[in-house]
Amino acid sequence: MKRRIKHVTILGSGIMGSGIAAHFANIGVEVLLLDIVPHQLSDHEISKGLTLDNKAVRNKIATENLQKLPKASPALLYSPKFVSRITPGNFEDDLKKIKNSDWIIEVVVERLDIKKSVYEKIEEHRKPGTLISSNTSGIPIHLLIEGRSDDFKKHFAGTHFFNPVRYLPLLEIIPTPETHADIVKFYMEYGAKFLGKTTVLAKDTPAFIANRIGTFGIMNIFYLAKKLGLKVWEIDKLTGPVIGRPKSATFRTADVVGLDTLVHVANGIRDSGAESDLFKNLFELPDFVQYMIENKLLGAKTDGGFFKKIKNTDGKSEILGLNLETYQYESQSKTSFASLELTKTIEKPIERFKILIEGKDKAAAFYRHSLGALFAYASNKIPGISDEIYKIDDALRAGFGWENGPFEIWDSIGLEKGIELAKEADYEVAEWVNNMLQKDHPGFYKINEEGHRNFFDLKTKKYSNIPGQDSFIILxxxxxxxxxxxxxxxxxxxxxxxxxxxxxxxxxxxxxxxxxxxxxxxxxxxxxxxxxxxxxxxxxxxxxxxxxxxxxxxxxxxxxxxxxxxxxxxxxxxxxxxxxxxxxxxxxxxxxxxxxxxxxxxxxxxxxxxxxxxxxxEFGVGVIPGGGGSKELSLRTMKEVVSDDVKTNRLRNAFMNIAMAKxxxxxxxxxxxxxxxxxxxxxxxxxxxxxxxxxxxxxxxxxxxxxxxIKEKIKVLGREALGMFYVGTDQMLAGNYISEHDKKIADKLGFVMAGGNLSEPTEVTEQYLLDLEREAFLSLCSERKTLERIQYMLQNGKPLRN
CATH class of the missing domain: 3.90.226.10 (2-enoyl-CoA Hydratase; Chain A, domain 1)
Structure with a gap:
């Protein structure tokens, strides 16, 4: 029987819960978003004469979190109007409504006792066969189902989304031994096809896959920063876009996520006893991290972490970096490394690693040691956290925003070289990697004749096809x-x-x-x-x-x-x-x-x-669209089967979208x-x-x-629309909303979209509008202020208003 997801209940409306709710709403699913009932009234509620029995008060937590969604930045909803697909409620009054849900996702506080009590209540109302999952990242999945019914266990798994849910594509699926195979398959396929996620099947091990490897990488870099005497901003330059990682790199990422959150994950891994003697010391907190935790330097949430934004003596904003020796904030010095300079002409980050590890400066030493440790750790986690290497690479790309996973990077520098780097960093790679080298296997991946990617399968000691590739094409x-x-x-x-x-x-x-x-x-x-x-x-x-x-x-x-x-x-x-x-x-x-x-x-x-x-x-660089964009939006507007006044309004809207560079x-x-x-x-x-x-x-x-x-003709409005545009730009200029040059560009755009100074509505060819468009584009390119805008954009990557 085909399983359809039409209605989802999210239990917990915090950052993760509301983010998951938003993403289901994005794909057209109806969502019930529940949270706890408040235990006391606010001053505002008291002044309005409300009581704790009032429905608005009882739903307040979920309602307030729901109201934040359309205003979130970056946007969590594909369109603000999609918020209407989510209904708020509370655990006490509305939990019975889960009988109408096809999938229940628990996102409550990370405490086993609380989660178990929630599951007990769910069992009272959940209909048999309903999917039930937890977004936990720190509690073993098998512990959550203790005492639950067989039907609950059969349909239960961990579904670990990453924050922000809309933008980070990783969804780790963590079944228990009791989860039915068909249910696991459904979670994997639904996540990929409908939610647009990179679904990775993970084992029920501490921090699963992405956070396990990613946290090791960050903790290792913490220690390397002290060992090599590198500043926090220097580390971030080395671990950002230059190697295919997010701009937030290492220390800024810790500030954004929250140092307390990172420490919680690291402590969970350390305390689990799952780490071998080879690696467990790296999950101990460095002295500077302990200092920061004690002094509440947790990152963005406390207005200070590894970086702190201040107003300097000139009254300008400045971002200071924390000195890891003195624990004082200091101005960022200019960062330059010879090894990085050698890679400037190499466009793809994956092709830079070979050069980066061969240098003689601190940057090269950092890359050799960090990569060597990463290769050793990732290889030793197989088969512990995953049986297949591609799952680790998928998880790091999708969950941490890496352009390439550990084994892909290792392939780029060569199998033998990676083993050398691990030894240089005082680690040993897993024995199965040494066996690969002895058997003359060229690397972890290869592309077959059909254009499909194969991975080295430890079970068969051969290259196997990565599942699911038939549904996509990789150029x-x-x-x-x-x-x-x-x-x-x-x-x-x-x-x-x-x-x-x-x-x-x-x-x-x-x-x-x-x-x-x-x-x-x-x-x-x-x-x-x-x-x-x-x-x-x-x-x-x-x-x-x-x-x-x-x-x-x-x-x-x-x-x-x-x-x-x-x-x-x-x-x-x-x-x-x-x-x-x-x-x-x-x-x-x-x-x-x-x-x-x-x-x-x-x-x-x-x-x-x-x-x-x-x-x-194009307005941002002082011109109008010159490749048919102005013509095409005019054409679409005038082809609509609506009254002439509605067409005029639609034409104005199209004009404003272009004029505002929306x-x-x-x-x-x-x-x-x-x-x-x-x-x-x-x-x-x-x-x-x-x-x-x-x-x-x-x-x-x-x-x-x-x-x-067949080439078609377009009805343009001529002076009727032109007057509308000119009056509008005159008013905008008079109100100081636009500059003189903005007005000049907007008037030329209006001239094109109106079809020129025609005395009455007229049918014209597309080429007629294209000629007007090209003429306007060329004339604007002769303007000094347009050339200033183009040059500024090329130099700074943002528009100049002049």
Whole structure:
């Protein structure tokens, strides 16, 4: 029988509980969010004459936490309106309602006695067959089910989400010996398919997988910082984006999470007795951590941890770092390491490790010792915490935001070299790794001929296929055998079954001449030899937009003819996406800005990742959208079957979205902005499935008998809309909401979207609007203030208001 999840109850509305509730609401599930009943009234409630029996008072804790969700930053909901899918309540009055739930998730305080008492009450109302799980991270899962019924035990498991739930994709599934195999399979598949998670099957061991390895890594770095005399900000430079880790790196992460939380996990691992003599000393707290705990220097929650934000003598904000010897805060000195300088030209972090470990400075010593310890620890945790190496790598990538897991990094420097680093750090790797070396196994992973990733399986002593790969396509895995063509900024791959993929591969996936050449080559190839085209990549972002450096260079040189040709080429390339003879499906994710957004606007279908931040942001650099974005939003607005006054309002909304450089905070918000279209575009919650889904939809369009669209005309409003735009910009300027240059840009945008100074509503071609758009773009590029904005963006990565 198929199991459907329509209603979920979350027990506990704190940070984790409300975050889990928000994510279920994000995917369209109805949620009941319960918490305890308050034991006393607030002064405000007393003044209103309320009593403890009042329903609003009894639901207060869950209600207040629910009200925080739409305002959370970063946003936990894909759209603020999704909060309506969550109903607050309390344990005493509403627990009986769990009989209507398909899944009950317990997220109450981390105390075994309290959790057991909650489960006892659940058993009174839970209907047989209902899923029941705990988000605990510190209590052994098997202890939670003591005294429970057989049906409860059969459907129970640990489901450990990571915070923030929307953004960290890891979901560890921890069954007990009593959990039914079909239930484990359901948790794994539902988490991946519907919740968009990287589901990792973990054993019931202290801290499970991600926190076990990740906490070891952090504690080891704490000791290394003292040993090598490295400052906290130096460590964070070495352990951040340069090696594919989050910007918060090590010490900032500890501040954000809370040092007390980190210490709680470390103490739990230490006290469990699960660590061998080789590693257990690293889970003892260093002296500086003990000092910080005693003095409440816990991080962001206490306004001071390893870093502290202050106002300096000049009245400017400054972030000081804690000196680990003196325990005093000090200004951050400039950080520079020769080893890092050698990797500046290497784009992929995974390819930097070979160089980083060969240097002669402190940075290289740090990398050798930290990686050596990590390799030894991870290898010795198999089969203790996991039987398979890929689960450890999956957990660290998805739970800690690492670009590469320990075994992937180890592969990048070589099996033998990794063993050497472990010995240099005074550790020994697990014996099974030495056996791999003796048997001439090349590494922990390899890609087979089908483009699937295989891992070294300790049980069989052979390479086995990682399960679940049939549901997604990884471009890195097919690049070697399936690349049909490439240039410096793009590539074309054969996805099979008559579908090819066009991949942007330029720096930050910006769109310049080489990318447009590749796009047109892909369309040519698809039209001649294939059935459909997908435009997708698996970089950090889909595209940050046009190549600003190229535009600035042409504008400064006043090479207007060349710039005109470049913009025209961009426009015509977008129109080829719209009017090719084969279906084109675009798969945006992450930052999809400017030209990346325009690609999506012109596709036959869009298969967007839920985490897509998409918008036309050209205003921020002093121009208007020049690749058909202004034209396309005007076209969509005027095609709507609504009254003329409603069309005018919609046109104003589209104008404001562009003029404010508004970016959707999720694919669902892009629906509300008119960038995605509900009747045809789809959202995929699990980004790993995105390209496979795009291929499926492209094939579906081709199979149904795709016909090249006929070019259409657009009704524009001319002076009727132009007057509206001009009055609006005049008022904004008079109110000091915009600058003179902002007004100039906005007026040019309004001129394009109105279709020019036409005396009455008129039908025009798309090319007519494209010509207006290009003319406005070029004229703005001749403005000094626009050039200042472009240059500032290139230098600082943020817009200049002038």
């Amino acid at each position: 890195d895995h097919i690049r070697k055998n399936k690349t049909l063509w490439h240039n410096s900024g793009s590539a074309i791959q054969d996805l099979g079954e008559g579908v090819i993929n066009f991949e942007i591969r330029s720096k930050m996936n910006s769109i310049g001449g080489e990318v447009l050449d590749g796009l047109n080559k892909a369309i040519d190839l698809a039209e001649k030899e294939y059935d459909a085209l997908v435009i997708a990549n698996q970089g950090a972002n889909f595209s940050v937009g046009a190549n600003l450096a190229m535009i600035l260079m042409m504008a400064v040189d006043q090479d207007w003819e060349e710039l005109n040709m470049a913009i025209h080429y961009f426009q015509q390339s977008m129109m080829r996406i719209r009017y090719s003879s084969i279906p084109v499906v675009v798969a945006p994710h992450g930052m999809t800005l400017g030209g990346g957004c325009e690609m999506s606007l012109h596709a036959d279908r869009v298969v967007a990742a839920a985490e897509t931040y998409i918008g036309l942001v 970016v959707a905070t999720s694919a669902y918000e892009a629906y509300d902005m008119g960038i995605l279209q509900k009747y045809k575009d789809v959202v995929v919650v699990n980004k790993n499935h995105q390209i496979a889904a795009a291929k499926h939809i492209a094939l579906q369009l081709a199979t149904q008998g795709y016909t090249q669209p």
